[in-house]
Amino acid sequence: MMRKASLLSVWACLPALGACNRHQSTLAPFGEQADQVLSITIVLVVGAVVLALGLALLMRHAIRAPEGRLTHKGGMKMVLWLGGIGPSILLLALLLYALPAMRPRPVADADLRIGVDGEQFWWRIRYAPPGGAVVEAANELRLPVGRTVELSLRSPDVIHSFWVPGLAGKMDMIPGRTNRLVVRAIKAGTYRGVCAEFCGLGHALMAFDVVAMEPAAFERWLTAQARPATVTASPGARLFASYGCSGCHSVRGVGP
Numbered sequence: 323m324m325r326k327a328s329l330l331s332v333w334a335c336l337p338a339l340g341a342c343n344r345h346q347s348t349l350a351p352f353g354e355q356a357d358q359v360l361s362i363t364i365v366l367v368v369g370a371v372v373l374a375l376g377l378a379l380l381m382r383h384a385i386r387a388p389e390g391r392l393t394h395k396g397g398m399k400m401v402l403w404l405g406g407i408g409p410s411i412l413l414l415a416l417l418l419y420a421l422p423a424m425r426p427r428p429v430a431d432a433d434l435r436i437g438v439d440g441e442q443f444w445w446r447i448r449y450a451p452p453g454g455a456v457v458e459a460a461n462e463l464r465l466p467v468g469r470t471v472e473l474s475l476r477s478p479d480v481i482h483s484f485w486v487p488g489l490a491g492k493m494d495m496i497p498g499r500t501n502r503l504v505v506r507a508i509k510a511g512t513y514r515g516v517c518a519e520f521c522g523l524g525h526a527l528m529a530f531d532v533v534a535m536e537p538a539a540f541e542r543w544l545t546a547q548a549r550p551a552t553v554t555a556s557p558g559a560r561l562f563a564s565y566g567c568s569g570c571h572s573v574r575g576v577g578p
Contacts, residue, residue, distance in 0.1 A: 346487055346516070347487055348360060348363075348488065351489075351508075352488045352507055352508060352510075352534055353488060353489035353490050353505055353506060354505070354506040354507075355423075355427075355489070355505060355506070356487065357508065359423070362419070365420075366420075372412065373409055376408070380404055427504035427506075428470075429470060429504055433452075433472060434450075434451055434469060435472045436449050436471055436472070437450065437476070438474065438475050438476070438495075439477065439495075440475075440476070440477040440480075440484070440495045440517065440528070441477075441478065441479070442480065443521065444460055444528070446460060447461075447463055449544060449547075454548065455548045457544060457548050462531045462532075463486075464532075464533045464534075464535060465489075465533070466534075466537045466540040466541075467508065467534050467535065467536055467537065468506070468507070468537065469537060470504060470505075470506050471505050471506065472502055472504050473503040474500050474501075475493055475494075475501045475503060476500050477496065478497065480497065480522060482494070482495040482528070483495065483519035484503070484517070484518075485515060485518040486513065486515035487515075488532075489507065490503060490505045492518050494519065509534060511533075512534075513531070513532040513533075514530070514531060514532065515529070515531075516528060
């Protein structure tokens, strides 16, 4: 029976393992904000476990205590300290621990600014380096490690939700409004972001890559991308131009 119970528990846990990965997980942060969120989550979970264990021990004590040992006065004192004052102190300590992470992050003039537009159904990315040319790309966000980046999140049509679990928290993209998300990558690698708001029949297509690069490699990539795009004379390019697809789907004046 014990072996069957163990096997059953293992099989019950297997579906949860499908969410375990290193490229799209809040448990594998590569951004400063996501790393703080993970630390706060661990502390909050420990606090919740402490409260739950305290409640369980209190119930055990009440059930096993000999008859007449628990008086009304003693019970009310226990409720006051263990049910009111103790949890309040613990929750206040957790709140004070989490408050610094809620402060707005400062952005300097020299920091990199990237515009992210949620289209139907793809992502338009615009890099605006200080004193440099604006570079447009699609469905791939590149970030320099160790540098503060301000993301300007917009949507021209429907509500999207920008979410890179390993980088920072979610932020909605609402038509007619620009929301700003300040991030800092702390580890190089290739990760994944998604739209966390159902935005239409193409919602499942709204995944995108996030590439955190060393600063020198990022600067080389950005310089290369700033060069004029090359238009290839091909049947696909002619169809793209003749059907007017560039009205919605062009990047840097050419194909998708």
